[in-house]
Amino acid sequence: MAELTRLVAKPLTREAFSPYGNVIETDGADSFAINNGTTERFHALAQAESVDGEVILSIFRGQPFSMPLTITMMERHPLGSQAFVPMQNRPWIVVVAPDAGGAPGKPNAFIAQGDQGVQYSRNVWHHPLISLEEVSDFLVMDRAGAGDNLEECNLNAPYEVHLS
Ligand SMILES: NC(=O)N[C@@H](O)C(=O)O
Numbered sequence: 001m002a003e004l005t006r007l008v009a010k011p012l013t014r015e016a017f018s019p020y021g022n023v024i025e026t027d028g029a030d031s032f033a034i035n036n037g038t039t040e041r042f043h044a045l046a047q048a049e050s051v052d053g054e055v056i057l058s059i060f061r062g063q064p065f066s067m068p069l070t071i072t073m074m075e076r077h078p079l080g081s082q083a084f085v086p087m088q089n090r091p092w093i094v095v096v097a098p099d100a101g102g103a104p105g106k107p108n109a110f111i112a113q114g115d116q117g118v119q120y121s122r123n124v125w126h127h128p129l130i131s132l133e134e135v136s137d138f139l140v141m142d143r144a145g146a147g148d149n150l151e152e153c154n155l156n157a158p159y160e161v162h163l164s
């Protein structure tokens with residue numbers, strides 16, 4: 001088995017995640033009152049992108065992974081963005097990577113809190129959903145339509161994701 005490179009998950013912040021997309025959270029976001037002041041709207045935290053087809057909402061029920069977790073591949077969606085918002089307020093893991101000549105470069109891992117969602121911008125390398133602790137539901141917004149919207153690629157070496 002190839003040497004495992006240790007990857008420590010960092011706290012998810014808008015700034016650190018900005019090269020890859022948006023963090024969907026109320027902390028630090030502007031808001032305004034609607035519904036006669038009975039509701040606060042945190043407006044346009046992310047904008048879905050689809051080159052064609054339609055944008056849909058789904059629920060992904062993720063099996064929990066134990067840590068440390070060895071990752072060997074990444075994927076991306078060339079035809080649209082993909083957003084994940086946790087529905088049961090449990091932490092989860094986000095792994096993204098820059099593009100390096102059409103393949104994922106060195107991955108970055110983040111620990112997301114249960115009130116943090118993310119949107120991967122179109123064509124951004126990311127690892128498939130990594131739930132923690134218990135089976136967890138996520139509201140997912142992404143593109144549906146004709147054509148192949150899933151590109152997978154092995155990492156040049158396996159990484160072992162750690163929480164600390
Ligand atoms: N393939 C699929 O629908 N899920 C992945 O895109 C993922 O990011 O979890």
Ligand code: NI
Nearest residue numbers: 075077082128
């Ligand atoms: Ni995906």
